[in-house]
Every structure is written in structure tokens, then in C-alpha cells.
Amino acid sequence: MISILGAGAFGTALAVSMQRESDARTVWLWGRNADAMAQMQASRETPRLPGVTLPDGLTCASEMSALPDHGPILLATPMQTLRALLTTHADQLSHRTLVICCKGIELSSGLRASQVLAEVLPDATPATLTGPSFAADIARGLPTALTLACGTAACAETLQTQLSTHNLRLYSSTDIIGAELGGALKNVIAIACGAAIGAGLGESARAALLTRGYAEMQRMAAALGAEPETLAGLSGFGDLTLTCTSEQSRNYRFGASIGRGEAFDPAVTVEGAATARATHDVATQRGLDMPITAVVTGLVEARLDVATAMDMLLSRPLKKE
Incomplete structure (x- = not known):
């Protein structure tokens, strides 16, 4: 199971690529707008990615209470709203493996995303997914290579296996600082x-x-x-x-x-x-x-x-x- 929080263009594109890869892989996509998520679930389309059909196995939801209790969680919300998301949903996200997909530095604190995560959820396992990519390319199945950084090589390699797809090639790293700063x-x-x-x-x-x-x-x-x-x-x-x-x-x-x-x-x-x-x-x-x-x-x-x-x-x- 893979969960993605943030149904913007990038989060949705990741969900499309990861669900399209295999019927055995289940992807759960969350967005805060209940009407928009219900429309996506019913129509299998989104205005964020014109011309892209959402795979049948992809679940679109707006209730965090339905967040799957296992598997990595990708955070695809804007950097400046990351702290609020983590704080609001601390109970559901604590002790989970959280893969940060936003790129930036928090204006109020000067902290990188993984540092914000460490402040709010010190028991979570942080990782970052970053690199040269446009949502439209990923969703269309075009070849894209990204960096997946985690604190340990074992964690990075596990996530690399879980999240890679036919068109999404992930290179593992243990340098979260460098990966985050490059993206920001x-x-x-x-x-x-x-x-x-x-x-x-x-x-x-x-x-x-x-x-x-x-x-x-x-x-x-x-x-x-x-x-x-x-x-x-x-x-x-x-x-x-x-x-x-x-x-x-x-x-x-x-x-x-x-x-x-x-x-x-x-x-x-x-x-x-x-x-x-x-x-x-x-x-x-x-x-x-x-x-x-x-x-x-x-x-x-x-x-x-x-x-x-x-x-x-x-x-x-x-x-x-």
C-alpha cells in the first residue's frame, strides 16, 4: 500500500504512475477538497492533469480517518503548508515512514522539510523524493529519474524498491540535506x-x-x-x-x-x-x-x-x- 497526501498535479501524477505499474500495488490519494476528490473518484479525471485517466485501482479520498495503516506515505503538499499538515494529522502520521515530495525552505523558521518533520513528528522516519520532473511527464508515462534520500542505506533501498515504476527510475541516497537543498x-x-x-x-x-x-x-x-x-x-x-x-x-x-x-x-x-x-x-x-x-x-x-x-x-x- 502506498499513500499520497496532496492531490495537486505532482501528487496525482505520482499516484497515477505508481498505480498504473501493477494491479497488485494499491495507491490511496488524499486531498483536502471533498467535492474535488469525490469528482476524481467518480470521473477518473482531474483538471490538474488534462487528458490523463486515473487508473481504476487508485482510490481518491478526503477523509484522513481512512488513511491506510501500513506502507509509506508520500507528502506532496506545498512546503509552506507542511508544518500545518503534520501538526493537524500528527496522530495518523506519527511512527510512519514519510517521504517528503515538496521542495523549499520554511520561511518562518529557515528549516528544511525533514527538519520541520523532525520537530513535529520526531518518531516518524523521514525520506525525501526530489529531482528533475514535471507532473505531466510522470503522469503520461514518460521516463523520469529522481533521487530518493533516506537516513540509512537500508531505508533508501527499501523505498526505492517500493516506489519505482517502469517510467519512474529512483536513485537512492543517504544525503537528505543535499537532496533537499538541491530541490529547494x-x-x-x-x-x-x-x-x-x-x-x-x-x-x-x-x-x-x-x-x-x-x-x-x-x-x-x-x-x-x-x-x-x-x-x-x-x-x-x-x-x-x-x-x-x-x-x-x-x-x-x-x-x-x-x-x-x-x-x-x-x-x-x-x-x-x-x-x-x-x-x-x-x-x-x-x-x-x-x-x-x-x-x-x-x-x-x-x-x-x-x-x-x-x-x-x-x-x-x-x-x-
């Missing part, structure tokens, strides 16, 4: 790249931001105890490349809207906006030099425009690479 920080750089393209600054500017942004990611990851090779893998460089180069990325589109001076749909979750502010706070506290993160924070908070932000970056002292 790349969203900040994606906003910067989107802003550059939206403002008409060109592909060369995007390449520079992507490369120097990767250096910032490595700098913070090293300071927080991550393994360097993790950031060079799927959860770091791989996810950064995808997110900074595709219109399917919400963070990239958000940045592009800033660059064009256009409003962005407030109903769309942009994890990088809060993560930029949280990361900037952590970097300041630790004395880390993260100029791209700083200007993205200024853009998100509407303290800077793109022209000023670029001037700030280009006027920095010349240095060795």
Missing part, C-alpha cells in the same frame, strides 16, 4: 533565469545566472553539511537545468512575469518565492555570499526591478572563477 535552492535560481529571459536579456545571461547560481547552491549546501556530489546529481544540477529552461516550471514562469512587468496568478504555488527569502535570511546569518539569491529576494519583495538587479550583479568586484 534551484527554484530561486529559476526565478532569476525567468526574470532575465522575460526582460529580454538573452540566453547568455540565463547561462551565466544558471552557472553562478549553481555555485551559490554548492556554497550553501557545503555550509549546511551536504555531500558535494549530491548537488552534482539529479536533485541538484539535474533539477536546476530543467527548472531554469522550461516554461513548464512555475518558478521560471513567475520570474518571467517579473521580467516582463506582468502580474502572476496568485493561485499558483511558487515555492521559490518564499524559499528565496528564507535562504537569504540563512545566508545572512551564516555570512554566506549569495548575490543572486539576494537580488531574487529583492525582486520577489518588489524592492528591486530587473534592471537594478542586473546592475547590482554586474557591478560586483571582478574575481576568479
